[in-house]
Amino acid sequence: MSSGHSSAGAFPFSRLAGYEVRCARPLSGGLSNRCWHLTLNTSPHLDAPETTLVEAVWRPDSPISRAFGVHRHHEFQLLAAIHSSGIAPAALAENRHGILVEWIEGQVLTQPPATEELMQLLYRVHCLSAPQWALDVRQKAGHYLASIQPSDKSAPLNSVCQRFFQQIPDRLFPQTCCHHDLGFYNLIRRPDSQLAVIDWEYAAAGDPMLDLALTIQANELDAKAAAIIYAQLAGYDEVTVSNAVQQWLPWCDFLAMLWYYAGAHLWQDESYRLEAHTYLAKLIA
Incomplete structure (x- = not known):
């Protein structure tokens, strides 16, 4: 400069x-x-x-x-x-x-919007043309795992990783465009009250049920209520959507744990390691 x-x-x-x-x-x-x-x-x-x-x-x-x-x-x-x-x-x-x-003008949300509005926004994302590249959750988890500090690769962590790599949910729905981080912190309320979505860095073609589960996790939504609303918007069977979400939610925790462990190593930030430990304890339990 x-x-x-x-x-x-x-x-x-x-x-x-x-x-x-x-x-x-x-x-x-x-x-x-x-x-x-x-x-x-x-x-x-x-x-x-x-x-x-x-x-x-x-x-x-x-x-x-x-x-x-x-x-x-x-x-x-x-x-x-x-x-x-x-x-x-x-x-x-x-x-x-x-x-x-x-730069999008407006207010970054400090809490989740109403579940119905958020599900409508998620469904709009899923209706966009899907990218040519896709998210492979096993590959993504392995990528994070490779960035973890060696001293953090404990026996409990290795055991959890082995279990999850063997239990990847089946994809029951066509791939769609997925944001993969639709938390309220990535939403901006424009002056006209419409929501805009930022931070598309993890977006890819993927399983819309994983994206739904990640959105539920990031916004701490009631999983059943959100699944029902989404199913109604997309014209899917409510039970099938709810069951798919329940299968993916543990994977959301697993990916979050690995992400925090990787962040702890890359940024040398102990607060991320503490978050990772919390997720590990939950997944062990």
Whole structure:
């Protein structure tokens, strides 16, 4: 950064994809994010000499994001494909260092919306065109496991891993576009009261029942009530959906445990290890 951009702190670029970086501030939260809110200045053109300010989010590609299985190019491709849906930020630019996406104005939720509204939003996500890449839960769990500190790979953890790798639920529904992290913390209430979804880094084609279970877990919803509402929206049998969700919920805890263990090692943050221990105790019990 040049000295004129001191407000950007440690942000490493003074220009991005033809934009001049006027201001940058790091966004809090997110192990695999570490993103930046940018104010950009468009380059003046002959037919529009006045510059325009653009608010955007820089989502970097880094060893940490890759350690969590984040593929920024895939994220960019998906956002470009689904922008017309109105529920996701626009994809603005990408380079080998990361992607630039639209900043969505509104309020990030601090608690889950009504279950019916959330299920309607989830079903809208599942109705989007599915990406060409898919989530393989065994591969994802193995990826996290490889990033765990060796001293954390205890006998109880190894036993739990062995059990889960042998008990992957059958997929009973067609693959759909799945967000895989539709927690309230990734929802923004726009000024027109509509919800927008951010942080599509884990999105992939996948089992909609796993995505439903992850959404229930992330928002601490009543699993049966949420499953019934979703089944009604999608036109599925309520019992079949409820049973599928119950099969996936332990896997949600398993993936969360591995994610926290990986985060504890990659960020050397003991609070993540404590969260991981809590999940391990639950899965052992």
